[in-house]
Amino acid sequence: MKWLKRIIIALFSLALLGVGAIAAAYFYVLPELPDVNTLKTVKLQTPLRIYSSDGKLISQFGEKRRIPVDFQNVPPLLIDAVLDTEDARFFEHHGIDPIGITRAAFILLTTGKKSQGASTITQQVARGFFLSREKTYIRKIKEIFLAIKIEKALSKEKILELYLNRSFLGNRAYGVGAAAQVYYGKELNQLTLPEMAMIAGLPQAPSAANPIRNPARAMNRRNWVLSRMLEKQNITQAQYMEATQSPITAKYHGAEINLYAPYISEMARDYLVEKYGEEEAYTGGYNIYTSIDSTLQLEAQQALRNNVYAYDERHGYRGPKAVLWTDSPLNNQDIIDRLKQTKAFQGLLPTAIISMSEQSVRVLTAKGETLEIDWQGLKWARKFISNKRQGKAPKMASEVVAVGEQVWIRNNGEFWQLAQIPEVASAIVSLDPHDGAIRTLVGGFSFHTSQYNRVTQAKRQLGSNIKPFIYTAAMEKGYTLSTLINNAPINNADTRQGTAWRPKNSPDRYTGPTRLRVGLAQSVNVMSVRTMRYAGLDMAINTLVKFGFNAEDIPRNESIALGSNSVTPLQVVTAFSTFANGGYRVEPYFVERIEDSYGQIIEQSNPTLACKPEPDQLEAATEDPFASMADELQQPTTQVTEPSCGDKDSRYAPQIISEQTAFLITDALKSVIWGGGNWSKGTGWNGTAWRAARVVKRHDIAGKTGTTNESRDTWFSGFNPKLATTVWVGFDDHSKELGRTSWNANAAKDQISAAEAGAKTAGPGWNEFMKNALSGTPEAPTTPPEGIISVRIDLATGKLSRKTDYTSRFEYFVSGTEPKEFATEAEEVNDIFIEDSTEELFQ
Incomplete structure (x- = not known):
């Protein structure tokens, strides 16, 4: 009995010492223990994602890949795999597992090694959020006390949810949602049993057991997880056998970018960084939904790309990227190795000319494929001499390329052709005119080579795109669409610029008094200057400011009548939207x-x-x-x-012009596209954008071309009631001219030649985009607003007409501004005032 009492006293003393030690340890680490209640509102580091308005992922920013998932959305079988592997008694213990601790202690005493951590999932959550991974006793003590506190503060489901979303699983994937995407390109509910087991086995060794880097070790780890699931009776023997025989199918999957639109994604990223700071923006898990329409954005990108290629190719071929050999041919593997040093670019593939015939060549790609480029893909490539000069049209392949040259090729949608990286720049932007939503935005040909966003950053001279706003100022003061303006040389020069400024028409042709509608549609320069003089310089500038152009970018001289002010494409499309929406200046947003x-x-x-x-x-x-x-x-x-x-x-939005003025200018801008007169009677005339009529083939579109001096900037801006779009083409170097092209005997009959201009350089991009963007939508009827009347006028004088033949037409007027006099027979001399010309106009 004496010995029994001693043993009991000893045990009791040890128990007291143990309790005391635990209490001492607790109070020792207490000041350093964080508040576990912060886990209730914890924000996981989740990357920034940017989407289109219809939910297509545009871009993702952030170092860590994480897709947070709620506990109820995790497949039960995946939960079983995780618990069977990491903490089988998770739902039974209160934060620490005595059995596990005893096992780890026994191994430590018998081997002297800390090979068993004995950490429950709750302890791992404590360590992951609050502690380091160093293996020290004090860290373990803190971990135990934190786990107990976490169990009191949070439900088991919430703790497990934190673990599933927090664990690092290799390849920048944090959490099971991201791992499913990174390794298998799937959502969690799409994973198979062996894939779930693979992910469940990653937390302990995300690098060593990585199925991409070390598939053999990963398979062993996966099969061990499956054996644990079988042991715990969470899968059947048949499931186990089938799963263990499954091959490793994991491969790296990047973020599933559904819509590559880098310029708009960079704008969205900048916006969030400015608002929240870089760290918060990249880790806060924000999702930005932009106003971009994914379908229209793809159409805009393709239209810009096609238009830039068309300009670049009609100016000639600048030669190969490099010469790989001349006399001694390389073997195929050496060629492939050299080609792999050049990355594919915007659909352009680096290739080497390995053989050629009279009118075709064979090329080798970096993937070892052999392709044939026939004459259809070579004949465009006459020699580039300058932006204003091209060589003769080639007749044989040897006049274009040589064996041993490294060249670019591209698939134009029909066949493979010789290609080159364009040097010209371009931008396209579209708005919903009713609320300013940016539906498309392409800031350049390639974001890879230039992050400069020309839609928002490039200030370029506007050229004749300014004229609708100049005519608006005059119409608000009293002009009508039938007002006669003298299309004659200007001799009284404006001297505000320091030198005599005498604007000329392009082409240099004058027709005398001409109706305002015709002057705007044919972009007659001297008529625009006289119109501005009528409105007055101050009123013209104030009107431009009302439309959203910056006053500091508008020179105080008459040159603004021809677009000498500097603007961005976004400002231009916003201003044109005012005509489309009835006179309101909306604010663009993305x-x-x-x-x-x-x-x-x-x-x-x-x-x-x-x-x-x-x-x-x-x-x-x-x-x-x-x-x-x-x-x-x-x-x-x-x-x-x-x-x-x-x-x-x-x-x-403020209404900056009347609905009636917006309607009249819009109707005049339709004449830019459709022209007027009667071709069968010899009085027909083209507007400067007649190509749009042939391509888009809709009567609810209106637009205006624009070209600056020496063709340094070219524009086309236009709209229908649903969509307004501006296209700009030029060189980033302001000193470079877009030049001109000579007739190419190898090109189609409807080829573009002579001087580059808004109608020919920017117009085709607008035409292609708007044709596709509006495809399938009904034409909007022309519905005059209240206060607009229509009367028949004489085409020569703009006065009322009693005739109903080709010498007259119905014209729109604001009620009360219509002409009051009828034209006399002596005045009806149409051949002076109505242009019968199919010659191209360059504005």
């Missing part, structure tokens, strides 16, 4: 909404609407129509696809 990592909307747009508010909403609609647009891209906004007057919280 951010529809921002969501946090849990899908909660934290920022919602509030766009300006192009409509009149109800009387009780007038106060909310008040806005300064002359406000600067400097912050136009800092407004987060929302998509409105149809005109709507919204509600009491809506913002309203």
Whole structure:
């Protein structure tokens, strides 16, 4: 009994010492223990994702790949795999597993090695969020106490959810959602049993057991996980046998970019970084939904690319990228090795000419494929001499290329052809004119070679794209579409620029008094200058500012009548949208909404609407129509696809011109495309954008060409009631001219030649895009607004006409501004005033 009492006392003393030691350890580490309640609101480091308005992933920014998942969305079989592998008694213990600790302690005592961590999933959560991974006793003590506190603060499901989303699983994948995407390109609910087992086995050795880097070790680890699942009776013997026989199918899957639109994604990234800072933007798990329409964006990118290629190729071939050999041919493997040093680019493939016949060549690609380029893909390549000169059209392949040359090729959609990297730059941007939503934005031919966003950053001279705004100023003052303006040389020069400035027409032809509609449609320079003089320089500048152009970019002289002011394509398309929406200046926007990592909307747009508010909403609609647009891209906004007057919280765009003036200018801009007169009677005439009529083949489109001096900048801006689009083409180097091309005997009959200009250089890109963008949508009828009347006028004088033949037409007027006099027979001399010409106009 004496010995028994001693043993009991000893054990009790040891127990007291143990409790005391635990208490001492607890109070020792207590000051260093963090507040586990922060796990209730923890924000996992999740990358920034940018989407189109229809949910297509455009881009992803952030070092860590993570796709947070809720516990209820994790497949039960994957949960079984994780628990069977990491913590089989997870739902039974209270943060620490005594059995596991005892086992680890026994191994430590018998071997002297800390090979068993005995960490539960809760302990791993504690370590992952609050502690380091160093193997020290003090860290283990902290881990134990934190685990106990976590179990009291959180539910088992929440703890397991944190673990599943937090664990590093290799290849920058954090959490099971990201691992499913990175290794298998799947959602969690699409994983097979062996794939789940593979992911469940990764937390302990995400690098060593990585199925991509070490497939053999990964398979052993996967099969061990499956054996644990079988042992715990979570899978059957048949499932086990089938799964263990499955091959390793993991391979790296990058972020599933559904829509490559780098310029808009960079704008969205900049917006969020400026708002939240770089670290928060890249790790906060934000999802930005832009206003971009994925279908239209793809059409815009293709149209820009095709148009740039067309310009570049009609100016000639600049030669091979390199010469790989001359006399002693390389073997195929050496050629392939050399080609692999050059990456494919925007659909251009690096290849080597390995043989040739009279009118074809054979090329070897970096993948070892042999392709044949026939004459159809070679004949365009006459020699480039300068932007203004090209060599003769080739007749044989040897006049274009030679064996041993490294050249670019591309598939143009029909066949493979010789190609080259274009040097010219371009931009295209489209808006919904009713709320300013940016539907497409392409800031250049290649983001890879230049991140310079020409839509928002490039300020270029506007050229004749300015003329609709000059005519707007005059029409607001009293001009009508039938007003006669003298198309004659200007002799009284403007001397504000320091030298005598005498503008000329292009081509240099004059027809005397001409109706305003014709002058705008044919882009007659001297008529635009006289129109501006009528409106007055101050009124013209104020009108341009009302449309959103910056006052500091507008020179105070008459040259603005021909577009000497500097603008961005975004400013231009916004201004043209005013004509499409009835006179309202909307604010362009590209951010529809921002969501946090849990899908909660934290920022919602509030766009300006192009409509009149109800009387009780007038106060909310008040806005300064002359406000600067400097912050136009800092407004987060929302998509409105149809005109709507919204509600009491809506913002309203200022109406800067009357609905009637917007309608009249729009109707005149339709003549830019469709022309006028009667061709069968010899009085027909073309507008400068007649190609658009042939390509787009719609009567609800309106537009304006634009060309600056020496063709340094070319523009086409146009719209229909649903979409406004601007295309710009030029060189980033302002000193370079777009030049001209001579007739190419190898090209089609409808080829573009002579001087580059808005209609020929920017116009084809607009035509292709708008044709495809509007395909399948009904034409909008021409519906004059209230206050517009139509009367028949004499084409020569602009006065009223009693005739109903080709010498007259119905013209629109604001009620009260229509002509009051009838033309006399002596005045009806049509051949002076109506141009019968198919010659191309260059504005």
